[in-house]
Amino acid sequence: MRIAGKGLIDASKRVSFSFDGRRIEGAEGDTVASALLANDVRLVARSFKYHRPRGVLTAGSEEPNALVTTGSGAGAEPNVRATMVEIHEGLEVKSQNRWPSLGFDVLSVNDLAAPFFGAGFYYKTFMWPGALWEKLYEPLIRRAAGLGALSGKNNADRYERAYAFCDLLVIGAGPAGLMAALTAARAGADVILADEDSRMGGRLLAESEEIDGKQGHVWVAEVLAELSGMENVRLMPRTTVTGAYDQGTYGALERVGLHKAAGGHLPRECFWRIVARRSILAAGALERPIAFPDNDRPGIMNAGAVRAYLNRWGVAAGKRVAVYGNNDGAHKTARDLMAAGVEVVAVIDSRIDASVALDAPVITGGRVIGTKGRLGLEEITVASASGERQIKADCLAMSGGWNPTVHLACHMNGQPVWDEAIQSFTPKPGMIPGMEAAGAANGVFSTAGCLADGARAGEAAAADLGKKAAKTKMPKASDGAYALEPLWVVEGKGRQWLDFQNDVTVKDVRLAAKENYRSVEHMKRYTTQGMAPDQGKNSNVGALAVLADATGRGIPETGTTTYRPPFVPVSIAAMGAGAQGKGFAPQRFTTSHAASVERGAPMIEAGMWYRPSYFARPGESTWRQACDREVTMVREAVGICDVSTLGKIDVQGPDAAAFLDFVYTNTISTLPVGKVRYGLMLREDGHVMDDGTCARFGEGHFVITTTTAAAALVMRHLEFVAQGLRPDLDVQLVSVTEQWAQFGVVGPKSRDLLNDLLDAPISDETLPYMGHQAAQVMGVRGRLFRISFSGEHAYELAVPARYGEALYRVLVARAEMLGGGAYGMEALNVLRIEKGHITHAEIHGRTTAFDIGFDKMISREKDCIGQKMAAREGMVEESREQLVGLKPVGAVKQLTAGAHIFVEDAQAKRENDQGYVTSVCYSPTVQSFLGLGFLKNGRARYGERVRLVDHLRGVEAICEVVNPVFFDPEGGRLRG
Amino acid sequence: MRLICPHCGERDRREFTYQGAAEILDRPSREVGNDDWADYLHLRENPAGETKDMWYHDPCGAWIVVHRDTVTHAVHSGELASEVRK
Numbered sequence A: 001m002r003i004a005g006k007g008l009i010d011a012s013k014r015v016s017f018s019f020d021g022r023r024i025e026g027a028e029g030d031t032v033a034s035a036l037l038a039n040d041v042r043l044v045a046r047s048f049k050y051h052r053p054r055g056v057l058t059a060g061s062e063e064p065n066a067l068v069t070t071g072s073g074a075g076a077e078p079n080v081r082a083t084m085v086e087i088h089e090g091l092e093v094k095s096q097n098r099w100p101s102l103g104f105d106v107l108s109v110n111d112l113a114a115p116f117f118g119a120g121f122y123y124k125t126f127m128w129p130g131a132l133w134e135k136l137y138e139p140l141i142r143r144a145a146g147l148g149a150l151s152g153k154n155n156a157d158r159y160e161r162a163y164a165f166c167d168l169l170v171i172g173a174g175p176a177g178l179m180a181a182l183t184a185a186r187a188g189a190d191v192i193l194a195d196e197d198s199r200m201g202g203r204l205l206a207e208s209e210e211i212d213g214k215q216g217h218v219w220v221a222e223v224l225a226e227l228s229g230m231e232n233v234r235l236m237p238r239t240t241v242t243g244a245y246d247q248g249t250y251g252a253l254e255r256v257g258l259h260k261a262a263g264g265h266l267p268r269e270c271f272w273r274i275v276a277r278r279s280i281l282a283a284g285a286l287e288r289p290i291a292f293p294d295n296d297r298p299g300i301m302n303a304g305a306v307r308a309y310l311n312r313w314g315v316a317a318g319k320r321v322a323v324y325g326n327n328d329g330a331h332k333t334a335r336d337l338m339a340a341g342v343e344v345v346a347v348i349d350s351r352i353d354a355s356v357a358l359d360a361p362v363i364t365g366g367r368v369i370g371t372k373g374r375l376g377l378e379e380i381t382v383a384s385a386s387g388e389r390q391i392k393a394d395c396l397a398m399s400g401g402w403n404p405t406v407h408l409a410c411h412m413n414g415q416p417v418w419d420e421a422i423q424s425f426t427p428k429p430g431m432i433p434g435m436e437a438a439g440a441a442n443g444v445f446s447t448a449g450c451l452a453d454g455a456r457a458g459e460a461a462a463a464d465l466g467k468k469a470a471k472t473k474m475p476k477a478s479d480g481a482y483a484l485e486p487l488w489v490v491e492g493k494g495r496q497w498l499d500f501q502n503d504v505t506v507k508d509v510r511l512a513a514k515e516n517y518r519s520v521e522h523m524k525r526y527t528t529q530g531m532a533p534d535q536g537k538n539s540n541v542g543a544l545a546v547l548a549d550a551t552g553r554g555i556p557e558t559g560t561t562t563y564r565p566p567f568v569p570v571s572i573a574a575m576g577a578g579a580q581g582k583g584f585a586p587q588r589f590t591t592s593h594a595a596s597v598e599r600g601a602p603m604i605e606a607g608m609w610y611r612p613s614y615f616a617r618p619g620e621s622t623w624r625q626a627c628d629r630e631v632t633m634v635r636e637a638v639g640i641c642d643v644s645t646l647g648k649i650d651v652q653g654p655d656a657a658a659f660l661d662f663v664y665t666n667t668i669s670t671l672p673v674g675k676v677r678y679g680l681m682l683r684e685d686g687h688v689m690d691d692g693t694c695a696r697f698g699e700g701h702f703v704i705t706t707t708t709a710a711a712a713l714v715m716r717h718l719e720f721v722a723q724g725l726r727p728d729l730d731v732q733l734v735s736v737t738e739q740w741a742q743f744g745v746v747g748p749k750s751r752d753l754l755n756d757l758l759d760a761p762i763s764d765e766t767l768p769y770m771g772h773q774a775a776q777v778m779g780v781r782g783r784l785f786r787i788s789f790s791g792e793h794a795y796e797l798a799v800p801a802r803y804g805e806a807l808y809r810v811l812v813a814r815a816e817m818l819g820g821g822a823y824g825m826e827a828l829n830v831l832r833i834e835k836g837h838i839t840h841a842e843i844h845g846r847t848t849a850f851d852i853g854f855d856k857m858i859s860r861e862k863d864c865i866g867q868k869m870a871a872r873e874g875m876v877e878e879s880r881e882q883l884v885g886l887k888p889v890g891a892v893k894q895l896t897a898g899a900h901i902f903v904e905d906a907q908a909k910r911e912n913d914q915g916y917v918t919s920v921c922y923s924p925t926v927q928s929f930l931g932l933g934f935l936k937n938g939r940a941r942y943g944e945r946v947r948l949v950d951h952l953r954g955v956e957a958i959c960e961v962v963n964p965v966f967f968d969p970e971g972g973r974l975r976g
Numbered sequence B: 001m002r003l004i005c006p007h008c009g010e011r012d013r014r015e016f017t018y019q020g021a022a023e024i025l026d027r028p029s030r031e032v033g034n035d036d037w038a039d040y041l042h043l044r045e046n047p048a049g050e051t052k053d054m055w056y057h058d059p060c061g062a063w064i065v066v067h068r069d070t071v072t073h074a075v076h077s078g079e080l081a082s083e084v085r086k
Ligand SMILES: [Zn+2]
Pocket: B005, B006, B007, B008, B009, B057, B059, B060, B061, B062
């Protein structure tokens, strides 16, 4: 019920939304929870396990009951707390975990069966037979118990990630946080003030207290006005700090556009990483419920929340309200309600000697021992020295005391300390380096105390940051003592709920203790207390008290549970913002990309690069037809292939040659200027790291290439060797992969093609095999290498990347005139398999130079990376799996990579495994399937028949073991 | 986690690639026996506390010896590998 003239929002600014299809009228500034309460809607949700009717318990992000789904279709957001959702015109809200309706829910029969469903029920009942668990029990349980459901569709909404840096992060903008921010900002610190509420002020917006003779919210507005006028202050409302991490890093979730209709220019949420030199935890405190029988009916709320709905939103949570508490704070609820004209039917204080200065029926030493009302509270039963009596009430405001919001302080494994006076845990200094707690989060519960503690923390932070804070004039505020008597459990008939979100009762915790789950961590897992999305914010301390009592220990001896990030649930969409679809990884495009796409080539991923797979011509309906034609084209005429994706590293310095001798197995220093040499690199453990070419441009200038996949790895490795192992060598490295566009011109007509384009023609004499030279191509200075990956007479022509696209188009056009054309990765792969050339399919990290037949490439004349370990026994044994060629000779002509090799008549089982196949292709040149693979003692087994078995694809083939060079083993075509 | 690059200052750990203990800098000569080589390559302390390890700062290409604490997660300093070896 809305009370005219109460609250800080303008009730005349109407906003309407729907709840389960029903139109609800609220006001601008309402949350879904306040608007529902204003419309006397108490039943909001069904509970997780027993489908109990539940209503709003709190007014903050700790809300355990009022979880709803907002939006619909792909944009539907399940499990959002009604207390945190700001309403806007047209907002769709649905209740969860009920069928067919919130008022009549079939699965509430679970509640009748509750005696069977206690703690450990699942463990005890569904133990056997194990096979049924996945198929039957789990799906059934999951359907019955649960929260909201995901839409199952792609989320098309926009989210963001962002980074921020500051001197001081103040977490929470209540009285302590505001004073801390103000004090530090005035001293000149760069301050971020973050608060999870849409409006800053914390409890000052929820209480009827005055500061400096002004209403609390007026003082808040003045402070915010000063802060927002300062250049060194950033105010971040709607931003929940979700985690504290190493070196002053904090995660924070900002609700950027959630309070508006979807589809605008704002992202829905933004996940921040904030790096702060200092932080102040001024996150306040959370009120705890009391575990009395049937304490979970809609209408039973935390007393502080009832005050918040009244003072901030002008909403009375009931027409006949009873108040029940163990501390003076609860009296404020009765006082504020009465001042607003709401009937307070009873003030029940558990303390016998409590003095209650209120004109309302007061019961001291009283206990609420039962409640009634199927879908909402109707009546409470109170016991006291004068006996039991029933009181009609539609709202019960309860307060079992307050728990400082210590969560963030515990995110790095620190343990908070027990404070007897407030019967709760407070953070101790140093739990998070650079973080200090202030105000209610620090166990200081009066307004004056919070203001002073905030100013103190702000001053201390400023001093730590080397800034001097001027003496702050303290605003005047009330300084009431906080007196409470511990009250955890009230005995009686009916279940006393502790964890509302996971449906855990006092009895469950006692059962855990009885079954010897005495450690708090065991109790948690056995009962699931504290393991719901709210992480037990309302119930942890209460459950601990019950466990302490059941095990005969004090609370501090019993311990405290671990608090982990995130403080509130964070949507994966926000954390992974920008990383959906193509945003998942960067895409790298070669200069010929557009030209390849224009020719209809399917582009395939090679690391982060995209390369053309094949170029189908009219009449070619399969990739194999295009690939076969491209291979033949290269072997008979000329083909063009973009090879720019290979890593290119420029190596310079007086000691460049000595450096390359150290990183390559073979000797590079003897390479003449103008020549290219193949080079093999090992890891220090003796296995092959990568291979490539090395071209010498001058005494102290080389350009080396790496494979596409290993480019970054090799660069990092070379820098490691240069900086970490050989700082004595004067050498510099720089990656020039992206600076040069490089194209393979491959085939018997390659030189004819080039000579039409080069300013100065080349011949075998001027540019022999494995030579390179500077080249002018149509007036552009480039580099020409005579190297070959295909076994053909071939060149690689490099030009500055800006000329790449133009050159590629010219090369392809010229090749087509000569009966050739562009070829893709499929043909490239066939060409190299025909020649037995290796790729990372062969040098996959477990092969040695010996295995691939390159043992002799490890020079003994000098030390090099991997030399020592490559020579160990075991690394050079004949019985190792060695690179061989495989050619089908049986009825089955197809080969598959990944197949294993067996002796022809041996059983195809692991014990008989002789090796495996790494690469296969159909070779139009040899007119057969060809395979490369590793076979035990393989080089000595040429001519032997072996059986290939691919268990996965169900393919078997008889092959002959052959030399891996299938085509032109003498290499005549290279030089031709 | 934030690490210190002597070139670039304190930076987010996403900019770095981890490599392992800084003992890798003490590479034996090839005259040393296989056992010592195996120790150098494979045997590592697993300290609870002070540790030195290698990080590559991808944006600037520096290899850095980071001195940090595995218990408190404190990062004390970052030194260029080329300086450590000199
Ligand atoms: Zn750097």
